Amino acid sequence: MRWNDAVLSSLKSYRDRHGTPVIERKAFLDEEKANIESATGTSGATPEQTVSRVLQELRDAGTLEFLGRGRYRLLNSPIDVEREDLPDEAMGLGDIRREDVLGAIALLDDPVESPRLLDELHFGPAKDYRLVYKGRFYDSKAVVGIAHGIPADREYLPAGDFSGGVASVVRILAKLGFYVDDGDLYDITRLRVDKTDGRPAPYQYIVLLWAIARAQSGLPRMVRFSDARDELAQILAPFAVTPTAPDAAMPWIALARSTLWELEKPSGATSVTESDVKLLNLAGGLSTSVYNRVAQKDSYKGFVGARPARQWPGPFNGPRSRCFDRPRPSGRCCGLRE
DSSP states (O other): OOOOHHHHHHHHHHHHHHHSSEHHHHHHHHHHHHHHHHHTTTSSHHHHHHHHHHHHHHHTTTTTEEETTTTTEESSOOOOTTTOOOOOOOGGGOOOOOHHHHHHHHHHHHHHHHHHOOOOOOOOOOOOOOEETTEEEEEEHHHHHHHHHHHHHSOOGGGGOOOOOOIIIIHHHHTTEEEEEEEHHHHHOOOOOOTTTTTTTTHHHHHHHHHHHHHTTTTOOOHHHHHHHHHHHHGGGGGSSSSSOTTHHHHHHGGSSSEEEEEEEEEEEEOHHHHHHTTTEEEEOOOOHHHHHHSSHHHHHHHHOOOOOOGGOOOGGGGGGGGEEEOOOTTTTTTTTO
């Protein structure tokens, strides 16, 4: 195995073992050095220097974020910004108030001002962190840069004048009561949903809700299709968009096209069909990062409280969306039929 692959694999193992994407370099080396050497088949002349070089390469590739004081953040992983001991803000960002952020959001909603400001301040599309407010996504760094200039005695901050990420922008917005998504919610908006007679089929969303309720109830992340089929059939039935009852195997497979879902694959298989799911009884469930997010009550509240309601088609815009906020202890049905 190449050094980059081995180090990345060990970073993920460290994250899963400690329940946090914040990596302490010294502790990481103490715990994973032997595993990395075993995976690569060599210790090298200076293994710690080699690991340091790989960590830098992973930073350059956008896989790691350096937080300072020998700590890194493994991107595309949930983080509890209140629990982690992150560095203090610089550039006077700590003086930003909630009303400043709301003022920045209003400017970004303005069809004239938004493109002018983003261009003038050199903010590109968000890559990792997006503030979610009233069902819309905003580049968290752009929001903070513009919010800094809302008071009359301060200037807007261009993108190059401060750093984004967990240690600054995410932490500030979270302290002000805003929810910053690091990919999970945005991925939901990117789901490819089939339509029948112009109506979107909500089956993938229903299965996601069911899996979220399981995670919040402490049930296993992955479940065999045969163990879920009857329950899902009952849950999906009221949301059918055709006279034919929904087939739970369809969203079971479709969700695997996103980063939200993991689907077991037969050894050597490059694709999976609905027949494979049924005949081979393939397991499916939330991806590890999403499961860890919703399994923790505090993170779960932020995750579901910021959900973009306009993305949930049909029945989800009505009272049935209550299931999101009241998962059942048994993990069954999650209130969809109330």
